[in-house]
Each structure stands twice: as C-alpha cells, then as structure tokens.
Amino acid sequence: MGGAADCVFCKIIAGAIPSHLVYEDDAVRAFLDIGPLSPGHLLLVPIEHYRTMEETPEQTAASLGAALPRLVSAVRQATGAAGVNVLQNNGRCAGQEVEHVHVHIIPRSSGDGLGYRWHPKSYQPGEAETIRDRIKQFLQG
Numbered sequence: 001m002g003g004a005a006d007c008v009f010c011k012i013i014a015g016a017i018p019s020h021l022v023y024e025d026d027a028v029r030a031f032l033d034i035g036p037l038s039p040g041h042l043l044l045v046p047i048e049h050y051r052t053m054e055e056t057p058e059q060t061a062a063s064l065g066a067a068l069p070r071l072v073s074a075v076r077q078a079t080g081a082a083g084v085n086v087l088q089n090n091g092r093c094a095g096q097e098v099e100h101v102h103v104h105i106i107p108r109s110s111g112d113g114l115g116y117r118w119h120p121k122s123y124q125p126g127e128a129e130t131i132r133d134r135i136k137q138f139l140q141g
C-alpha cells in the first residue's frame with residue numbers, strides 16, 4: 001500500500017520525523033510513544049500503511065503479533081513494570097488517533113492511576129446467539 005503523505009507514522013518510518021526506535025524487522029517497527037502514558041510506552045506499527053486492522057493483510061498482522069511477546073518482555077524488564085497493557089484501537093470512536101495500524105504496549109504498575117473504562121453489560125435473551133450467528137456469517141464470506 002505504501003506510505004500516506006500526511007501520516008505521522010509513515011513519516012517516522014521514512015526517517016522524516018525522528019523517533020526513539022527500539023525494534024525493527026522487515027515488516028514492523030517499534031518506537032517510544034512521544035506522549036507516553038507511562039515511561040516505556042511503545043508503539044508497534046507495520047512499515048506499510050494500513051489504516052485499520054481489518055485493512056491489514058494477515059501476514060502483516062502476524063508480524064505484529066510475532067513481535068509482541070519479545071517487546072512486552074523487554075518493556076517489563078526495562079521499566080520494572082508489574083504488568084503491561086497491549087492495546088489496538090480501530091476507528092476514532094475506539095480511540096484511534098493516528099490512522100495507521102498500531103499497537104500500544106503500555107507498562108503498568110499498581111496505583112499508577114491510568115486505569116481504564118470497562119463497563120461490562122449483559123446480553124438480552126437471544127441477543128448473544130443472534131450476534132454470534134451474524135459474525136459467523138461474515139466470517140464465511
């Protein structure tokens with residue numbers, strides 16, 4: 001797909017914007033977030049420009065996934081974090097600010113104040129089966 005001229009991550013990948021690169025291979029790069037939620041907050045991005053995960057080829061998504069265990073481990077060890085959030089947002093309403101697929105790796109510690117908004121709900125009778133069947137239908141084609 002190539003880079004997008006106005007994409008900040010594409011500019012970072014091209015070297016037009018400096019970054020604190022920590023990892024790279026043929027498909028992905030990881031660098032420190034310029035606005036970290038905690039020290040060591042990384043962004044893992046594919047080198048090729050894809051706006052959302054559903055636009056991303058399976059092989060590229062596999063490369064993102066393959067890099068995660070090693071990066072999470074390195075971040076935990078380097079920061080002494082007790083835990084790590086691994087987040088991937090798709091679409092503005094889901095919190096995606098840069099329209100280039102990226103995965104956040106965020107070091108966490110007890111009492112860090114970051115939290116997250118998680119308000120679980122319940123399915124109405126028959127709703128889970130209906131949505132399950134619709135998802136399966138779209139998976140089939």
